[in-house]
Amino acid sequence: MPGRNNLEENILRSLRKITRAVDLYSRQLSRQYQLTGPQVVCMRQLLADAPMTAGKLAHSVSLSQATITGILDRLEVQGVVVRQRCTQDRRRVLVSLSERGQELATKVPSPLQERFAERLRKLPEENRVVIDTVLQQVVGMMEAKNIEAEPILQSDPPPVID
Amino acid sequence: MPGRNNLEENILRSLRKITRAVDLYSRQLSRQYQLTGPQVVCMRQLLADAPMTAGKLAHSVSLSQATITGILDRLEVQGVVVRQRCTQDRRRVLVSLSERGQELATKVPSPLQERFAERLRKLPEENRVVIDTVLQQVVGMMEAKNIEAEPILQSDPPPVID
DNA sequence: CCTACTTACTTAGAATACGAACGATTCACT
DNA sequence: AGTGAATCGTTCGTATTCTAAGTAAGTAGG
Numbered sequence: 001m002p003g004r005n006n007l008e009e010n011i012l013r014s015l016r017k018i019t020r021a022v023d024l025y026s027r028q029l030s031r032q033y034q035l036t037g038p039q040v041v042c043m044r045q046l047l048a049d050a051p052m053t054a055g056k057l058a059h060s061v062s063l064s065q066a067t068i069t070g071i072l073d074r075l076e077v078q079g080v081v082v083r084q085r086c087t088q089d090r091r092r093v094l095v096s097l098s099e100r101g102q103e104l105a106t107k108v109p110s111p112l113q114e115r116f117a118e119r120l121r122k123l124p125e126e127n128r129v130v131i132d133t134v135l136q137q138v139v140g141m142m143e144a145k146n147i148e149a150e151p152i153l154q155s156d157p158p159p160v161i162d
Numbered sequence: 163m164p165g166r167n168n169l170e171e172n173i174l175r176s177l178r179k180i181t182r183a184v185d186l187y188s189r190q191l192s193r194q195y196q197l198t199g200p201q202v203v204c205m206r207q208l209l210a211d212a213p214m215t216a217g218k219l220a221h222s223v224s225l226s227q228a229t230i231t232g233i234l235d236r237l238e239v240q241g242v243v244v245r246q247r248c249t250q251d252r253r254r255v256l257v258s259l260s261e262r263g264q265e266l267a268t269k270v271p272s273p274l275q276e277r278f279a280e281r282l283r284k285l286p287e288e289n290r291v292v293i294d295t296v297l298q299q300v301v302g303m304m305e306a307k308n309i310e311a312e313p314i315l316q317s318d319p320p321p322v323i324d
Numbered sequence: 325c326c327t328a329c330t331t332a333c334t335t336a337g338a339a340t341a342c343g344a345a346c347g348a349t350t351c352a353c354t
Numbered sequence: 355a356g357t358g359a360a361t362c363g364t365t366c367g368t369a370t371t372c373t374a375a376g377t378a379a380g381t382a383g384g
Contacts, residue, residue, distance in 0.1 A: 012274050014297035016224050019181050021304035062178045067341050091349045091362040112174050119303045134296040135176035141281045142183035253332040253379045
């Protein structure tokens, strides 16, 4: 009886453990650098591409706009980021790193645990690629539209020009 | 220059997306059943093995005790679980499902999105096993002790009487 | 028996995270 | 130009999650 959907249970369990591990490391980061994981992720994104609107930042790090607002609030208090209303379109808020923020962003360690990253690097290339691929596959299977009518739309071929 | 640790970035990104997908589904569950993902996970655990102490429950679902307290509070309000102090050891709190809780636990869908589970089932066995294996590998690499001295302790065999 | 340690759970405080609702803007269409 | 719709960010309320500190209860040594 136990052993039927064990696979699903296992996966759920693994996902939970991964989430937890990421969270625990975020807290450790926070203790050491006054910066949490999500905050660092945002900083890195801004380091790569700034200035950026709050919404675009949210999208690029897979967080909701509402969440980004809070993170930016805290980063702003620390003098890490600067918010500036766009003059052309005053609805937009352009976010960029302060000087201090840029410096910090290059110093702070990855939001992925150093130990994990290290182990990852030690794995044979082939193995690493498998991990990457599988995770993306899982993401793909999970993210698929939350739309109910799935089989109905079957005859709808991609009108995409993509 | 960009393209070196792309793998790490990809993985981080995938993990974030997975976390988000799980969270989003939890909210959907919450809307439909007044039960969130973690709440359902706890209920299922209790369905499989009850009564159980709060601490053991926390451990078995990879959550801290403090977190379990909050989840149990809300489940208790809904009349889904029952808390009972252990008579032998009054520090312990035994948790079990109410009648209503048992019924609900069998009805409520998996905390993993139905769509995802479905897709998973449709994959060839081999592929599913790979996913399970890779996730467990990732967990293994992440969970490894947060202790700094890793190589040093190598020759230290368990002096544990555990 | 009393003190010190340990264990089990709860409480407090902070950050993340979401949806929903809101205000300010801008856009589209008349 | 003017009105209704769409967009952008923030605010609000709720839940999850952790650590640290607190409380209650059991255990062990003197």
